[in-house]
Amino acid sequence: MLQVFTHANFPLMGRVKWFFIAFSTFALVISVGTILTHGFNYGIDFAGGTAVRLKFREQPHIEKIRAALEGAGLGDVSLQSIGGAADNEVLVRVELGQGQGGPAAVSEGGEISRRVLEALQSPEDFKEKQAGKIDLNMITEADLRDWLGAHLPSGGGGVTTQDAPAIAAALVKYRTDHAGLFASPSELASIPGVTPEAARLLQQQTFLGPFTLRSVDFIGPTAGKELLRNTLYAVFGSAAGILIYVWFRFKKWMWGLTSIIALVHDVVIAAGAVSLTHKEFSVDIVAALLTILGYSINDTIVVFDRIRENLRLYREVDFETLVNASINQTLSRTILTSFTVFIAITALFIYGGDKLNPLSFCLMVGVVFGTYSSVFVAAALLVIVYRYLGARYVKV
Amino acid sequence: MNLDLRWRLLLIFALLVVCVWAIYPPAEKIHLGLDLKGGIHMVMRVKTDDAVKAELDLSQERIRSALGEKGLAPQKTSSDGVDALVLEGVDSSRIGEVRDLLARQFPQYQVSSPGPGRLRLQLKAQEENAIRDSAVRQALETIRTRVDKFGVAEPTIQRQGTGAHADRVLIQLPGVEDPERVKDLIGSPAFLEWKLVKIPPGVVAEQFRPPDSPEVLTRMFGGKLPDDVEILPQEVITQDGKTALLYWPVTKSSPITGNDLKNSRREQDRFGNPAVGFTLSADAGRRFQDLTRKYQGQQLAIVLDKKLISAPRINAVIADQGIIEGSNFTLESSEDMALKLRSGALPAGMEILEERTVGPSLGADSIRQGVVATLIGSIIIVLFMLVYYRAAGVNAGLALVLNLLILLAAMAYFHSTLTLPGIAGFALTVGMAVDANVLVFERIREELRHGRTVRAAINAGFDKAFNTIIDSHCTTLIAGVFLYGYGTGPVRGFAVTLSVGILANLFTALVVSRAIFDAELALRPQAETLSI
Numbered sequence: 003m004l005q006v007f008t009h010a011n012f013p014l015m016g017r018v019k020w021f022f023i024a025f026s027t028f029a030l031v032i033s034v035g036t037i038l039t040h041g042f043n044y045g046i047d048f049a050g051g052t053a054v055r056l057k058f059r060e061q062p063h064i065e066k067i068r069a070a071l072e073g074a075g076l077g078d079v080s081l082q083s084i085g086g087a088a089d090n091e092v093l094v095r096v097e098l099g100q101g102q103g104g105p106a107a108v109s110e111g112g113e114i115s116r117r118v119l120e121a122l123q124s125p126e127d128f129k130e131k132q133a134g135k136i137d138l139n140m141i142t143e144a145d146l147r148d149w150l151g152a153h154l155p156s157g158g159g160g161v162t163t164q165d166a167p168a169i170a171a172a173l174v175k176y177r178t179d180h181a182g183l184f185a186s187p188s189e190l191a192s193i194p195g196v197t198p199e200a201a202r203l204l205q206q207q208t209f210l211g212p213f214t215l216r217s218v219d220f221i222g223p224t225a226g227k228e229l230l231r232n233t234l235y236a237v238f239g240s241a242a243g244i245l246i247y248v249w250f251r252f253k254k255w256m257w258g259l260t261s262i263i264a265l266v267h268d269v270v271i272a273a274g275a276v277s278l279t280h281k282e283f284s285v286d287i288v289a290a291l292l293t294i295l296g297y298s299i300n301d302t303i304v305v306f307d308r309i310r311e312n313l314r315l316y317r318e319v320d321f322e323t324l325v326n327a328s329i330n331q332t333l334s335r336t337i338l339t340s341f342t343v344f345i346a347i348t349a350l351f352i353y354g355g356d357k358l359n360p361l362s363f364c365l366m367v368g369v370v371f372g373t374y375s376s377v378f379v380a381a382a383l384l385v386i387v388y389r390y391l392g393a394r395y396v397k398v
Numbered sequence: 399m400n401l402d403l404r405w406r407l408l409l410i411f412a413l414l415v416v417c418v419w420a421i422y423p424p425a426e427k428i429h430l431g432l433d434l435k436g437g438i439h440m441v442m443r444v445k446t447d448d449a450v451k452a453e454l455d456l457s458q459e460r461i462r463s464a465l466g467e468k469g470l471a472p473q474k475t476s477s478d479g480v481d482a483l484v485l486e487g488v489d490s491s492r493i494g495e496v497r498d499l500l501a502r503q504f505p506q507y508q509v510s511s512p513g514p515g516r517l518r519l520q521l522k523a524q525e526e527n528a529i530r531d532s533a534v535r536q537a538l539e540t541i542r543t544r545v546d547k548f549g550v551a552e553p554t555i556q557r558q559g560t561g562a563h564a565d566r567v568l569i570q571l572p573g574v575e576d577p578e579r580v581k582d583l584i585g586s587p588a589f590l591e592w593k594l595v596k597i598p599p600g601v602v603a604e605q606f607r608p609p610d611s612p613e614v615l616t617r618m619f620g621g622k623l624p625d626d627v628e629i630l631p632q633e634v635i636t637q638d639g640k641t642a643l644l645y646w647p648v649t650k651s652s653p654i655t656g657n658d659l660k661n662s663r664r665e666q667d668r669f670g671n672p673a674v675g676f677t678l679s680a681d682a683g684r685r686f687q688d689l690t691r692k693y694q695g696q697q698l699a700i701v702l703d704k705k706l707i708s709a710p711r712i713n714a715v716i717a718d719q720g721i722i723e724g725s726n727f728t729l730e731s732s733e734d735m736a737l738k739l740r741s742g743a744l745p746a747g748m749e750i751l752e753e754r755t756v757g758p759s760l761g762a763d764s765i766r767q768g769v770v771a772t773l774i775g776s777i778i779i780v781l782f783m784l785v786y787y788r789a790a791g792v793n794a795g796l797a798l799v800l801n802l803l804i805l806l807a808a809m810a811y812f813h814s815t816l817t818l819p820g821i822a823g824f825a826l827t828v829g830m831a832v833d834a835n836v837l838v839f840e841r842i843r844e845e846l847r848h849g850r851t852v853r854a855a856i857n858a859g860f861d862k863a864f865n866t867i868i869d870s871h872c873t874t875l876i877a878g879v880f881l882y883g884y885g886t887g888p889v890r891g892f893a894v895t896l897s898v899g900i901l902a903n904l905f906t907a908l909v910v911s912r913a914i915f916d917a918e919l920a921l922r923p924q925a926e927t928l929s930i
Binding site for chain 1: 576753754755758768770771774778779782783818819825828829830832833836840865869870872873877878879880881884888892896
């Protein structure tokens with residue numbers, strides 16, 4: 003039988019607990035300090051503005067792109083590569099309040115993304131467009147269908163107008179499966195469903211733009227502010243909910259208090275890690291923090307339940323020894339339960355793509371510290387309180 | 399095998415069948431969010447102030463004429479803020495008469511007199527709310543019509559927000575890739591007006607060319623515009639492909655507007671260029687005939703949303719049919735304009751608060767990555783459980799699979815939307831699903847170590863772990879519920895999968911896993927060892 007700890011008997015509540023209390027304090031100070039001095043790298047959800055995500059056919063020249071965008075008078079533009087180097091993806095962010103002057107009917111949101119795309123268009127592509135060619139990397143399926151309908155021969159033996167929807171669908175499916183881009187015109191001939199005549203027509207009368215549009219986000223100034231307010235409601239609301247639950251559960255307020263301290267410790271450190279690593283602070287991070295709030299108390303409950311159980315069984319045993327024994331008895335399951343969750347989140351962190359990266363990172367930190375804190379913060383504090391304030395506050 | 403256990407196993411099997419039935423085929427049953435499917439998500443605000451202001455402008459006209467008929471016309475009327483009018487220079491001796499008339503004919507206003515000869519008409523809050531409310535409802539209808547005709551499958555167009563935020567409209571168009579066109583189509587009021595061009599004094603009508611700045615135009619009128627004239631811009635494309643603005647002097651009043659249209663469609667002008675054809679209602683057709691007869695030879699400006707499209711010269715008497723030409727029309731834009739005119743004008747302007755467009759390729763990549771990550775996580779966890787708990791690991795694996803099935807079935811049944819963070823919630827559910835198993839299994843091992851029989855150990859394991867399992871699920875559920883209340887769009891998907899996953903988990907850990915153990919005991923009643 004495999005067992006993490008068969009007869010664990012580590013002296014965790016002895017002097018060594020002070021080392022961990024010091025470590026936790028240090029980690030808390032670093033976290034709060036980083037949050038206060040560096041703040042968060044607020045994502046567009048909170049900060050507002052426009053984010054345009056582009057995928058290029060070839061390695062994009064960040065500096066060239068920057069120069070082109072600055073020439074467009076969009077004001078402060080920040081550029082960021084996304085994913086691995088081979089992904090060739092760039093996120094263009096334009097702050098709110100820049101480059102105003104769009105039509106009053108539709109506020110700046112729509113304007114900015116259009117102007118970004120215009121600014122990035124090369125003069126050669128502009129000429130191609132002037133000559134009536136279409137950009138196969140940007141055209142929508144509906145437009146492609148129309149275009150094929152107008153350009154394929156209307157009769158004859160080979161491919162005709164009637165094949166337009168099927169060919170357009172085949173092309174767009176291929177493009178979607180290849181991250182939204184045709185890399186070279188020669189690919190067109192090898193796509194299943196695209197006849198050689200159609201491929202020839204496309205090779206002659208279309209061109210492949212240097213990039214495709216992956217996503218556009220615009221968040222106006224009011225939406226960001228409202229979100230921040232709602233975030234605070236949600237965080238305090240769920241914290242209060244869990245507080246009340248823990249209160250009812252442990253009855254003795256000191257048990258509740260120490261577990262809440264451990265909880266706050268986990269959430270603050272997870273938030274600090276996000277700030278320290280400059281991960282984007284988006285709604286996803288809020289979701290992660292709330293999840294940590296709900297999840298990281300679980301291990302504490304396991305440990306505390308065991309302490310209470312043992313308190314009833316062994317009335318003569320010294321409290322510190324009893325807590326230590328309880329921790330050791332539950333150590334396997336404390337570590338195992340967190341370990342399985344950790345596996346799931348790590349898989350998400352590694353394979354889940356860049357969009358889920360901040361969320362899974364924050365959860366990873368939260369789960370690790372949540373496990374650690376159930377022993378070295380919650381239980382350790384209980385032992386310390388017992389020593390200085392006596393049984394009145396702690397015993398069942 | 400006792401009867402109770404048989405019933406339990408039957409129930410679980412039935413649930414399994416129901417779940418599979420609810421999910422199959424997944425492509426139809428599981429609703430993907432826009433972040434996975436691709437499409438446009440927009441939150442727009444109806445500028446209801448516009449509608450209130452329009453109501454005030456209308457009242458102002460009617461109050462002036464009503465009072466004028468009785469010889470009580472005030473010297474000046476103006477608006478005060480968004481929702482009040484001020485009449486100045488009212489005949490003080492007859493102020494009671496004026497107030498009577500106002501109270502009788504304009505009961506939507508609360509009249510007060512802040513000073514001698516002054517009256518303030520405050521639009522009643524109830525009336526104002528009704529105007530705002532109807533503006534949003536009308537906007538919703540108009541947008542619906544426009545989107546329907548645009549041909550989007552399964553659009554979502556609904557009112558959002560309450561109280562002060564009741565002016566929000568949520569628009570979700572799956573699969574639409576062209577945000578610019580959509581925004582123009584649903585965001586512009588499309589209020590069409592015909593106005594006469596007022597040539598500045600001393601300029602020969604045929605030689606008038608609109609200048610490129612409003613100041614120059616004002617100077618042409620001698621520094622001050624006549625009361626009934628306003629300046630409107632026209633966008634033109636210059637030789638080098640840039641956009642420039644020209645300014646036209648036109649009458650403030652509009653004898654014919656978009657409200658007079660009976661129909662409109664895409665057409666061609668006599669050179670074969672795209673244009674928009676229109677048909678007027680019978681009444682408006684007569685007015686148009688009179689107008690074109692009276693002002694033949696003059697220019698008639700066609701104005702859309704306070705921007706001049708073109709100003710053709712009236713060459714002949716036109717009745718109820720005509721076309722709108724414009725230098726900037728393309729096939730697409732003339733089609734869209736005809737559609738907007740057909741669907742009627744929006745009662746107020748729209749403002750985009752939030753817009754998210756996800757291309758189909760990004761959505762497809764996200765699904766692939768999310769599913770791969772969840773599968774890898776699940777496989778490693780199941781392998782780990784098998785190695786660590788041996789036969790009991792199979793139990794945990796079965797519970798895990800059923801857990802995921804219940805979660806998917808619940809989402810299909812409640813028409814919940816699966817989003818990218820929702821997939822993260824799935825992965826997390828997988829990790830948490832075995833937590834409860836671990837708690838129970840560890841407890842059983844402990845009891846076995848203490849020398850209990852297999853049956854007693856299993857009973858004690860489940861009993862003693864029960865409270866802990868309930869607790870840990872409750873706290874996570876509390877966070878999940880708050881997250882649901884808070885979240886918009888994708889994050890809400892996370893809250894859904896997390897919360898439903900936890901409930902499913904509770905069931906599989908306490909009922910399914912227990913039933914499997916009991917079945918094992920029933921098959922080997924005298925078992926002395928347990929593979930755990």
